[in-house]
Amino acid sequence: MSRVAYVNGVYRPHREATVHVEDRGFQFADGVYEVWSVFDGRMADFDGHMTRLHRSLNELRIDIPMTRDALTRVLKETIRRNRVRNGIVYLQVTRGTARRDHPFPAPGTPPSVVVTSKSIPFSRSQAQAAKGVAVVTYPDIRWGRCDIKTVGLLPNVLAKQAARDKGAYEAWMVDEMGLITEGSSTNAWIVDQDGKLRTRDTQANILRGITRAAIMDLVKAEGIELDERPFSVDEAKQAKEAFFTAAGAFVMPAISIDGVRIGDGKPGPITTKLRERYLEAARRDAV
Missing domain, CATH: 3.30.470.10 (Aminotransferase class 4, branched-chain amino acid transferase, N-terminal domain)
Structure with missing residues (x-):
């Protein structure tokens, strides 16, 4: 058809x-x-x-x-x-x-x-999530109002293509201070070495992700400690877990950043739980 x-x-x-x-x-x-x-x-x-x-x-x-x-x-x-x-x-x-x-x-x-x-096919996302995907870093060269979801996505396109050129799924963009802002089409998260879940706060120049907001509600319900605070590339590479969220990716485990293995190189328990809980809630509440 x-x-x-x-x-x-x-x-x-x-x-x-x-x-x-x-x-x-x-x-x-x-x-x-x-x-x-x-x-x-x-x-x-x-x-x-x-x-x-x-x-x-x-x-x-x-x-x-x-x-x-x-x-x-x-x-x-x-x-x-x-x-x-x-x-x-x-x-x-x-x-x-x-x-x-x-x-x-x-x-x-x-x-x-x-x-x-x-x-x-939902099976495609499930297969990727079961193994985890690779992320690379890329300079954040976007304009100063990334909180607005505009169709002006050329910097995002360049970042996404840089990821594809290196065989990765996503690019995490890095500001002038060496801190990760967000992905080319996703929000970035880590579980740091202290076991805290971290993602950048929305007062910064990032998109107010709708999947991000849904995950934050689930985090609260699950009693997971959350710290809305920027993290550096080095902190991300040393994290216990890493993942990103978006409407198309849901909750996707990142198992390497710039070729550096994250944790044991497999989707972590917090990431896996949040993906399962999100999919359950998204299906239940869809209209």
């Missing part, structure tokens, strides 16, 4: 779905996006992603394109038309189409809305 995309009010065959050449998302990366994991045809962490979407739009002064209920119907219909049981649904909202000029277009210019959905 061919895929289907929603573009500005119309469902189209994926291969025919287009936006205008002067869409500001295309010409200026002037837009935002969200990605929901789909379990059994339902979206995980729905409210968190929707809340962050509205925050990102407000921060960039892009008009909210439709009501929450209407957008929810579009997301669900796109999932249904693509017959996705397990996978993702992707939403992108840009400032719209207007003659190319840096300032905002005239008030009332309608935002552009694109929604796509695709199946991803």
